[in-house]
Amino acid sequence: MATEQREISVSEFFTKNRHLLGFDSPTKALLTTIKEAVDNSLDACEEAGILPELRVEIHTVGENRYRVMVEDNGPGIVKEQIPRIFGKLLYGSKFHRLRQSRGQQGIGISAAGMYGQLTTGRPVVIESRANRRRPAHHYELVIDTVRNEPVIKKEREAEWPDKAHGTRVEIELEGIYKKGRHGVESYLRQTALANPHVSLEYLAPGETEPMVFPRAIQELPAEALAIKPHPYGVEVGMLMRMLKDTKSRQLKGFFQSEFSRVGPKAALSIIEPSGLQPTTSPRRVSPEKAEKLIEGIRHTKIPSPPTNCLSPIGEEQLVAGLQQQIEADFYAAVTRHPSVYRGNPFQVEVGLAYGGKLPADELITLLRYANRVPLQYQAGACAITRSVVTTKWKSYGLQQSRGALPTGPMLLMVHLASVWVPFTSESKEAIAGYDEIIKELRLALQEIGRKLARHIRRGQRERDAAKKRAYIERYIPHIGVALQEILDLSDRQEKKLVATLTDTMYRSRKV
Amino acid sequence: MATEQREISVSEFFTKNRHLLGFDSPTKALLTTIKEAVDNSLDACEEAGILPELRVEIHTVGENRYRVMVEDNGPGIVKEQIPRIFGKLLYGSKFHRLRQSRGQQGIGISAAGMYGQLTTGRPVVIESRANRRRPAHHYELVIDTVRNEPVIKKEREAEWPDKAHGTRVEIELEGIYKKGRHGVESYLRQTALANPHVSLEYLAPGETEPMVFPRAIQELPAEALAIKPHPYGVEVGMLMRMLKDTKSRQLKGFFQSEFSRVGPKAALSIIEPSGLQPTTSPRRVSPEKAEKLIEGIRHTKIPSPPTNCLSPIGEEQLVAGLQQQIEADFYAAVTRHPSVYRGNPFQVEVGLAYGGKLPADELITLLRYANRVPLQYQAGACAITRSVVTTKWKSYGLQQSRGALPTGPMLLMVHLASVWVPFTSESKEAIAGYDEIIKELRLALQEIGRKLARHIRRGQRERDAAKKRAYIERYIPHIGVALQEILDLSDRQEKKLVATLTDTMYRSRKV
Structure with a gap:
């Protein structure tokens, strides 16, 4: 057996398991490629404080073969970093920090390039x-999948007369271009909906004029800041590694400096039950003592982690985005307070548009988002879908069959923002059902459900009132005529009677 | 941005994304750990031609804390390989070959150890x-997650007086022990069902006596052999790498020696449209020419890959296993001929038990298997479930609501055997829906559905016939008496008449 054992590179692994990354069908491969490039562009722009301007192009180059181009006005990438960012899987800046961003794994764009190369x-x-004072750099790269390292095929300076900074990536791949719900256009439309600060142009295959999604608001979202890990999310294995890696020389200082929300008092409370000294060197903590420290953490009350690592869309922006794109009678949004799962802060937001021209006899449209990125596939496996399906929409005035989305003229957006979104797979299509997340999703849906119910009830009341009014206006004149005949009233008397009757009726209405 | 970019080790990646490997809840973590160890043991035994004898133990060592032990009578592991097999992710012997086995990725058992270490x-x-002539080796390992390399904590020789060869692995982990459908016992029972050649002992937490699953057949399954890739499964990227890596000096020889089923004629037919010579050096093929070669492959008729890389359970063994474990009236099995998806041979098998004490008013029990391993989670995301649900069981005599499993007294086993099972995630819980696989699943289900329908119809016919017989036996004597009175027949005449009538009636029955 000895000789056959060997190392598997992560590129080889994902080449064989490409469906894990969202490249399981040619249609999905095309969409995933664009999605990964757009995610990266938006993250880069926002981190640099630049209002994003993106251009996406898809060109047909043969049967089932396309050339995808995504260009941004972001900060650009320093020359030395380009090869590994685009030509090595599991390489990036977002994995090791705790801060909301679209990318998190350092796989996406390299995997898209690898898929293009394979096909x-x-x-x-x-x-x-x-940099405005320096030229642009042009690279052509492939991945050496056995070593998971980039191989530079061409490298030169490039002319960029019009743009001071930015990045453009082009990938040629086998794919199938489709319109419709899982298509590129739908994805870009949903992206614009959750990112009203983005300006986006899209040239579809075969078109000469780009589709334009203009910027709806002129401000960047609040910047998300990186935070330190929270003690409640730490297990003994991670703690032992942190104890080994820390620059702190004393246990007390270690807890205060390496974690969120640990002050001197909390640090002492954590250390005390272990029998260790506050001055003990972190490196000298044994596995057994590390377990005691974990117990100490569990028994110490520590405030929730800071939430400036999150950047929710916000209720106003949610409603503004919906109003711009969806014609409806009623709009509402709920942004919940941040909560925590496994020490990771997260926040749930829900927006809805109801009535108007939305189809009344169909299941509602549910748009799922994670860190402002639309989720297009695997709806059934997603905690968002499950939470919507198990919410009792009948109490809020919608029809609903057991185990199904409700029926009614409604579009529902659900957004989960987190420093670490627990996706069910690397292709980032569905959110795993951690209890804390499910709970917050439920609460947000119930809150917006109540808003919806008020609107529907108000509508119902108004319809009832209008009906009653119609009755009054229809029948009272006839009563007037009848009474005039019976009581032999003059026309003036009859008119007065009708006026009095009408007035009394209106005032006696309950609504 | 430059300074923040860094490499992410695969261990770090899966530590943060542990749910991808099946460690998303403590219940599942315990089951996954056992499953990975059992998979490895069974693979090792079968490869070495040893009838597997396994012992699984779970010991409670604290609240939500268990020590899992799995011991086999396999060939053992040479000393030098132990650390990396158990202490490095993406390391193994099964990834780079095309041959049916339970493990395929080189992640499972190391990930289980890593989870234990973390918690x-x-x-x-x-x-x-x-080796009988050498001592056993004892290792205690942890994984350095930053480097994805094993760290040896202890290493010594061990006394193994009773056993000539074998491997035992022990992992301590945080988990929750549950009985029921997703529990360890259920998993082991299902394993025994699909692996009748395995003898298994299981000591549950808190028990003193092990549960025994005895071996049902005394023969190993046919050995699965490794095959070469089939040209139809090769894309341009992979072809270019193979062209670069080959030892063949000429293109024609390259195609004949590196692929399955390519003879001299097929090789020439592949090469011809590219304009290259059969004697061209593989290393000198440009990307453009490689594409032409791929086109050449598409236009060349090449026989399907050999299927001795597969080792199905077999119809007889399926029925034998079901008969041993399930009390029912009717058993059936279908083993389809092998088929191919993306150049990978695969084979679908279905077995069923019907009637008897199985509950008639509930949804059927569906057991899913991939390479003889029971799949316990994510039923909804699995191509097997989808195929069963979309099969029209009403035509086969079962009740079924739209989008649901059929209702009836039935247990259905579905097994997919392949050199590379396309799982939807690394935790290997559901099979991705490749068209070719869905098609074979459908055909297998329809075939067994027809067998079931014959049985149910035969049952129906027999009940109908019995009813008719009962009518005849009940009414004819009365007719005899009536006729005797009307026609004034003797008793003998009446008896004869009744016999003739009965005989005529029986013979005139359509069934």
């Missing part, structure tokens, strides 16, 4: 300019 | 003996 043999082409 | 800080303990 067409063509390299990824990157041009990037980081 | 309890304890090392994995391995003892293995590869």
